[in-house]
Amino acid sequence: RSYCSRMALHKGLLFRQLFETESSTYTYLLADTETKDAIIIDPVLETIDRDLKLIHQLGLNLKVAVNTHCHADHITSTGLMKKRLVGLKSAISKFSGASADIHLAEGDKITFGKHYLTAIETPGHTDGCMTLVSGDQSMAFTGDTLLIRGCGRTDFQQGCPKKLYNSVHQKIFTLPDQCLVYPAHDYLGWTASTVGEERKFNPRLTKSPEEFVNIMNNLNLKKPAKIDISVPANLVCGIHEV
C-alpha cells in the first residue's frame, strides 16, 4: 500500500508527463529504453515541436500516437506528427467516430518494446472514451473519464453521467489502490493521484449514482471555446483538410 508516484520498478520504462498550458492538457510519453520503441498519449497541436524535439533527443522511435477520446478543447497533433514521423500510427476508440490507423476495442493492447498498455472502454464523457492501463496495473491514463478529485463533463458529445459513473466504478475503481491515476487534464496543479485516493476523496465519484447524476446535470458550464473547431479536426487526427 504505497502511494508513491515512483513506486514500481519498471526496469527499462521511460515515462514523461508533459503539460500544455492553454488547454491544461497532459501528454504522456512512454518508451522501452532498450528497443527505444515509444508511444505518446494525447499529444497537443500547440506543443508538437517541443514533443518531437524531446523524442528526437531521447532517440526514440515513436510507434503509436493514441488519443483517449475525441477532444473538444484542443486539437490533437496526431495527424501532423504522422506527416513528420514515418511509420507512426494513430489510435483511438472505435466508438469515437474518428478516423485512425488503429481502432481500439476493449482489451486491445498497445505494445512498445516489452511494455504494453491495455485499452479499457470507459464511456460517459464521450462514447469513445478509453482508459489505458499499464501491463502491471501500476498506471492508468484515464483521459477525461476520471480527473484528480474531479471528472470530465457529460453535457455534450454523447455525454452521459450515468455511463461515466459506471465506467469509473466498474473499470477504474476496481484497479489496485496504489495504481497511479494520470488524467488528460488538470486545472489545479495536481500531476498524479492514485485509484485508492480517488475512491476515497473524489468529491463527485464518492457520491451515490443519483447524487452524481444530479451534480453533473447542474454544472451549467460554458461550451468549450474551441469545440466547434476541435471536434471536427480531431475526427480526422487533427488534420482538417479544408
Added chain:
Amino acid sequence: RSYCSRMALHKGLLFRQLFETESSTYTYLLADTETKDAIIIDPVLETIDRDLKLIHQLGLNLKVAVNTHCHADHITSTGLMKKRLVGLKSAISKFSGASADIHLAEGDKITFGKHYLTAIETPGHTDGCMTLVSGDQSMAFTGDTLLIRGCGRTDFQQGCPKKLYNSVHQKIFTLPDQCLVYPAHDYLGWTASTVGEERKFNPRLTKSPEEFVNIMNNLNLKKPAKIDISVPANLVCGIHEV
C-alpha cells in the same frame, strides 16, 4: 541507463509533484509511507489550502518545510504552515540570510522516516541556493539552479553566472546520468528531466563558462513583479509581521 521518471523502486516512498500556476512553481511532497513522516519542498502561499488538504487526506505528519532558496517570485507558505501544523520546522540554507528553524549547510541531511535528502550548496542564482539530493541519488531537487533546458537568472539577489555554472558542473552534473531533475519552476510544460539529459541538451549549460557568463549577462529580463514583497517576506518564512 534508464530515463524513467519512475525508475527506481523506492519501497515506501511517497512522492508528489504539485504546481502553482501564477508563479509556475513546483512544490514537492515526500513521505515515508510507513511512518507517515513527510517533508515539503518550496510550498507556495497561494496553494497552502490545497497542500494541507492533501497532507491531511494522506494522513501524513509534516516534519520539515524546506525552501531551496529565498524566492523572489512568490511568497513561501512555510511560515503559515508552521502556524497551522504543530511541530513543523522550517529549513533553508544558512547562506540565504533568512530566518528558519534549521539552517542547512553542505552535506546536512533532512530525514523523514527511513528516507533522507542531502543538502548540497549550489550558489549562483542566489548565495543561499541548495540542491536537495535523495539518499540513493535517484532524484535531485535543483531549485532555480538548474531548470529543465534552462537555469535560474543571475541578475539580482547576489546572482553570479560564474558561480551558477560551477555549481551545476561540479555538484549536479556529477550526479548519475539517470538521476531525475526536479526544478523549482517550469514555464514550458516539462515536469522532470535527468542529469544525463541536461548535461547533453541544456542549451545554456552545455556552453563554455565564458559563453555562459555572456549569455546570462545579456538576458535583459524584467525585474520579477513580486520581488519587492516576496524577498522581505521570504526572509521570515513568508510571514511578514507588519
